[in-house]
Every structure is written in structure tokens, then in C-alpha cells.
Amino acid sequence: MKTCPSSFRNSGVAGWSAKERARNGPRVRSPRRKGGSPSEARCLKRGLLLAGLLLLILQPGSAAAQQNAWEKATAEGQKALSQGNFSRAEQQFVRAVQEAEKFGPHDLRLADTLGVLADLYRAQAKYDQAEPLYQRRIAILESALGPDHVILASALSTLAGLYQDLKQPEQAESLLQRSLAIWEKAWGRENPTVAQTQITLAEVYRVRGKYAEAEELYRQSLATLEKILGEEHPQIAAVLSNMAGLYSMQGQIAQAEPLLLRALTIYQRAHGPDHINVADALNDLGVLYHWEGRYEEAEPLLQRALKIREDALGPDDPNVAKTLNDLAELYSAQARYAEAEPLLQRSLAISEKTLGAEHREVAIKLSSLAEILRAQQKYEQAKKLFERSLSIREKNFGPEHPDVAAALSDLAGLLGEVGEYAEAQKLYERSRRIWEKALGPDNQNVATLLDKMARLYIAQGQYAEAEPLLQRSLAIWEKTLGPENLALRTTLNDLVELYRDQGHYREAEPFCKRALDLMEKAWGPEHPEVVPELEQYAALLRAMNRESEAEEMEARVRAIRAQNAPGVPQP
Numbered sequence: 001m002k003t004c005p006s007s008f009r010n011s012g013v014a015g016w017s018a019k020e021r022a023r024n025g026p027r028v029r030s031p032r033r034k035g036g037s038p039s040e041a042r043c044l045k046r047g048l049l050l051a052g053l054l055l056l057i058l059q060p061g062s063a064a065a066q067q068n069a070w071e072k073a074t075a076e077g078q079k080a081l082s083q084g085n086f087s088r089a090e091q092q093f094v095r096a097v098q099e100a101e102k103f104g105p106h107d108l109r110l111a112d113t114l115g116v117l118a119d120l121y122r123a124q125a126k127y128d129q130a131e132p133l134y135q136r137r138i139a140i141l142e143s144a145l146g147p148d149h150v151i152l153a154s155a156l157s158t159l160a161g162l163y164q165d166l167k168q169p170e171q172a173e174s175l176l177q178r179s180l181a182i183w184e185k186a187w188g189r190e191n192p193t194v195a196q197t198q199i200t201l202a203e204v205y206r207v208r209g210k211y212a213e214a215e216e217l218y219r220q221s222l223a224t225l226e227k228i229l230g231e232e233h234p235q236i237a238a239v240l241s242n243m244a245g246l247y248s249m250q251g252q253i254a255q256a257e258p259l260l261l262r263a264l265t266i267y268q269r270a271h272g273p274d275h276i277n278v279a280d281a282l283n284d285l286g287v288l289y290h291w292e293g294r295y296e297e298a299e300p301l302l303q304r305a306l307k308i309r310e311d312a313l314g315p316d317d318p319n320v321a322k323t324l325n326d327l328a329e330l331y332s333a334q335a336r337y338a339e340a341e342p343l344l345q346r347s348l349a350i351s352e353k354t355l356g357a358e359h360r361e362v363a364i365k366l367s368s369l370a371e372i373l374r375a376q377q378k379y380e381q382a383k384k385l386f387e388r389s390l391s392i393r394e395k396n397f398g399p400e401h402p403d404v405a406a407a408l409s410d411l412a413g414l415l416g417e418v419g420e421y422a423e424a425q426k427l428y429e430r431s432r433r434i435w436e437k438a439l440g441p442d443n444q445n446v447a448t449l450l451d452k453m454a455r456l457y458i459a460q461g462q463y464a465e466a467e468p469l470l471q472r473s474l475a476i477w478e479k480t481l482g483p484e485n486l487a488l489r490t491t492l493n494d495l496v497e498l499y500r501d502q503g504h505y506r507e508a509e510p511f512c513k514r515a516l517d518l519m520e521k522a523w524g525p526e527h528p529e530v531v532p533e534l535e536q537y538a539a540l541l542r543a544m545n546r547e548s549e550a551e552e553m554e555a556r557v558r559a560i561r562a563q564n565a566p567g568v569p570q571p
Helices: 018-024 038-058 069-082 084-103 109-121 127-145 149-166 169-187 191-207 211-229 234-249 253-271 276-292 295-313 316-333 337-355 360-375 379-397 401-419 419-439 444-459 465-480 486-501 505-523 526-542 545-562
Strands: none
Touching: 038 084, 038 149, 069 109, 084 109, 084 505, 109 127, 109 149, 127 149, 149 169, 149 191, 169 191, 169 379, 191 211, 191 234, 211 234, 234 253, 234 276, 253 276, 276 316, 295 316, 316 360, 337 360, 360 379, 360 401, 379 401, 401 419, 401 444, 401 486, 419 444, 465 486, 486 505, 486 526, 505 526, 526 545
16 A cells, blocks of 8 residues: 655655765655645545544534535535545635634634645645645644644644755754654653654754764664564564665665665565565665665666556656656766666656646756756756756745755856856855755755865865865864764865865875775775775875885775776675
8 A cells, every 4th residue: 555645744854966965875765746646635635534533523513413614615625635636625625714714713623624725735835825824723723722732743743744845854853842742741652653753853853964863763763663563564664764864874884784675675575576665675775785886786676666666656656757867876877878868858757747847856857867968068958957947946945945055056066067167156155155044054065065166166276265165064074974974085085186286295195095094994995986095095195206105006906996897706
């Protein structure tokens, strides 16, 4: 049985752009999103029916006995939803709200109807219309039921889910913390609803870089669910997948892989080899192997996930589009652009068909396709797609949203590549201000942007401007992830380039050595991933006339390449 789309579940925030994954590892599995689909209609209808049953309990006889205009509008809205007719459903639920207003400003029927209409708006990405309805619903419930009622806790979690959709984790965090406190007070910690709220709050902590807090909540929820459901229940697999995503973000690949393998095993035992949940686990594992550089292992996993999703959901389902996107990124990482481009074009077409041309998921797909075109030096085509992506995001979220900041950064990168430095710098500055305002000055997105801005200055020979940006970026990465995380690699190598290009070889060497140490610790001294750092260090040593040391590193490079040449048996 398919789960409800994320509009009606408290799922995690969607993952990063393709470029950010290269630094941070694979995403936590994105929730399924099928705006306007019959599955959303079924979930909305199910939610409305449950809310209706709740009202029968709270107001015995009133909702069941009275055949009034509110009940008629509500029933018509339910019927439209069951047919997947969102436009008709919206009209009827608006009318139902108008009728419910007549019951009084604190009536629970009004709260219920406001929530259903808000759910419908959220499913259509009409977030500015959904938010005030959710807020008003909460106010009514708190007034009617008190501040510690479990129905209020559910409403708080729902509004938090909206803020997760909007990528506003700070607002979501406080709501979920309050919701969790209510659930725990009512039912204790060892309760499945408490565990699910912990998982959702953990996702918010993950997005905000509060990794220790997120890990603790994941562990608590996992222990609770294993005790209640057993260690082989599919819900256990879902928690394991999210924990793996948390470890991947921190570059802890060794901790992530066994969790995903266990999740895959659970799903296959529970559902068989061709179930949609198996496809989810295969997709997650394929993405993990991609960012480990294990391309040959990643490709068949993603191809199998694609086939399962196509067979189970049809060729035009948004989940099919996601796997197409991930497979395209795998090909792109290997410079197989001719294979990646049609996959992204198909993914984009699916999103436009199922979600509409102005949906934020379409904006993400446009940026991914633009990156492939950019890699092939099709700059004019890429620029048009980046600009369209930016326009969609500004229309959906306004000019100061983090999604807009990401699009500005993408477009700035392209402009810098073609030598339009002044315009690129303006876009980077605007992007930086948005990130800092939204997430604070020490957020990892700010650090990534500082790296990009510094590289733009380096390309122009403006080293004095680049240096403090890279030093600040390095400090952010060290503060948020620690001094030995792989995420520091890019910034360390940028500092090497900064000093090397100025002939300041001795200043460059500590950063060069540190980057090599990070890679050797993560991959082992004989892994192919270590080769770029060895070559960089060898070149630096030759520039300092330390020929014998350089030769030793170059010999290591030759040995690694020989060991990993095609046809050579691997240990």
C-alpha cells in the first residue's frame, strides 16, 4: 500500500541540489509528491473522514444529526477529492468554511474545515493561503481544548510540515518541540506517535546542522519502534534510511552503508524484490555509492530502482522522475553527458506534466538540466534554464527565500565561467545575504557560497579578496562538522590554489597536506580517490624543488593507477 504524499505526512525536508551532494553525500529520501494526483485525493479524503469521526466524539449528535449547508459542502468536497478534482474540492471547502463560521469563532467544526482546506492548498503548493488557515485552526483548538491536548499536538505538527515544505526549519523546530512535549506528556516516550514526531524533529535538526540532537532522536525513535513493532518491521527500515542520510551528510559513509543495507533487507523480506519500498532503498544505496565513487556498483542499483518504479507507478510518476535524475547525476559524474541529458529532459517533462510548469520541483529539474548543458559548454541554453528556474522560485517563495539563493548561486557560477565577473559577483552577494538572513552566518550553505565567491576572485587574480572568504568558510566547516570531515576538502584545496598561484608555496603546503590526510583517512592510502591530492602535493613539492619527495608521491600515483587498471583483480 502506498503511503500518503508528504503534504499529509510530517516527512523530512527535501535534499540538496546536485552540486551540494558532491560535498555532503546523498540526500535523505525525498517524500513522494504527487500534486493533484488521485493518491493525494485519497489521503485528503481519509484525513477528512478521520477528522469527522473525531468531531462525532467531541460533539455527540451534532455533526451526525444535522443535515445543514456545512455538511453538504463538506460532502461535496469529499466527493471531488475522491475524483481527483482539486478545483471543485477547493470551491466546496471554501463554502464549507463560510458555513462553519456561522457556528461561532471557536467551534471545532470550523477548526476541522480550516485544516482540510489548508491541506488542499498545501497539496497544490499554495503555501501562502494554507499557512494562515493552519494558524487559525491552532488558535481555535487551543482555545477550545487547552494547551496540552493531543489534537492540538497534531495540528502543530501539521503546520511544522508546511514550514518544512517552505524550507523554514527554525519555525518548524519550535512547533515540533511543543508537539513532542504534548505527546510525551499524554502517552509517554514509548509510543509510536511520539517516535514519529521524534523522527520529524530529527529531520529538522539535521537540516539546521544540529547533528548530535538529530542522532539522539533517531536512536530514541528506533529503539521505541523496534520494541513495539519488532526489528524487521518496514517502519524500522524507514528510520534506518533517514539515519543513514544523517551520517552521509557528515561524511560518515562507513556508518551509513550498513544501515541502508539493513533497510533494503527488511523491505525485501517484508514485501518481495519488486516492491516500491525496495526501490526506495535501492535508490538511496545507489546514491550513496555514487558519492563514494563506486560508480559500477551504483548504476545497476539505480537502474533496478527505475524499473521497479516504472512498473509499479507508471512511466510518468514523480518518483520515476527522481530516479531518472539520480541516474543522470551518476552519468554526469563520469562525464557521460550524452547519456545524462535525455534522462534529465524526461525527468523535467514528468514534473511539468504532473506538477505544472511553475512548480518548485520543476525549478530544481531545470537547474539540474542546466548543469549538464553547462558541463558541455552549451552556455546560452544553460543560462535560459537557470534564469527560468530562478523566476519560478521567486514566484513561489518571494525574493528572500533559500531556494532563490540556491538559484542565484547557480546562475552566478555560469556567469563567472563565461567571464561575466561583475554580474556574477552581484548575484553571489545577493545569495549570501539571503542565506545569512535565513539560516545564520555560520550555516554550511553560507560556507559553500563563500567558497564559490572566493573562486571567482581567484579567477580574476584578486587574491586579497579571496583569502578572508576561504578562511571564514573553513572556520564554518570546522565549527559545524569538526576538523577532520571530508566536507573540508574543497575549501582546503581552494586555499592551496590561492597560495600556490601567488607563489606562496610554504603557506600552501599545510593545507595541501591536510587535504591529503583527510582523503587517506576516509578512503585509505591506496584508493583512487586519493590520487588528485597526491598529484597536487607532488606538483607543489616540485615547485619548492623538493624533487625526491615529489617523486615518492608520483610513484604512489602510478602504483594506485596500475592496481586499479581495467582487468586487474581487486583484493
